[in-house]
Amino acid sequence: MQLKLCLKSLFDMKALGYIISGSLLYSIGFNVFILPCDLYNGxxxxxxxxxxxxIENIIEIDLGEGNYTGIIYFLLNLPLLYxxxxxxxxxxxxxxxxxxxxxxxxxSIVPVPEKKFFA
Structure with a gap:
């Protein structure tokens, strides 16, 4: 019964819209402004x-062209979620x-531009 109430509150369209739009804005800001300028987030x-x-520069493992920051971010959050x-x-x-x-x-989806907009 409690799980049903939790799922109902998650799928409230207003809350769902806030979560998705906030995540999209955060991801765009990170991939478009922070990564191309070689800055580090907290x-x-x-x-x-x-x-x-x-992994790429010290251990020298080629990860290819993909952006794997999101995957590592998810894996780091698993213990905290538990x-x-x-x-x-x-x-x-x-x-x-x-x-x-x-x-x-x-x-992982939002592309990182090749050209820096700033700096």
Whole structure:
């Protein structure tokens, strides 16, 4: 019964629209302004950037042309999502999981321009 209420609150169209549009704006800002200028973000996204840099430049593993920051971001968030489930319960965790999935997918989909707009 509680899971049903949590899913109902997630699929409220207004909340869903806010989550998707916020994730899209965040992903566009990150991929269009931060990455091309060789800047680093804070939090798990910054850690993801550093991990990509280490994999490509220090360990020298070619990851190809794809942007894998979103995938690493998702993997870093898994332990925190598990802890949040135990601590905060259903409604919070379902919306958080949806946000993390939106960020991860959109960070991988939004293209990073070759040419820098600034700097």
């Amino acid at each position: 939090g798990f996204l910054g850690i993801s950037q550093i991990m990509i840099y280490v 802890i949040s489930l135990k601590r905060f319960g259903g409604d919070f965790i379902i919306k958080t999981i949806f946000c993390v999935i939106c960020y991860s997918v959109l960070l």
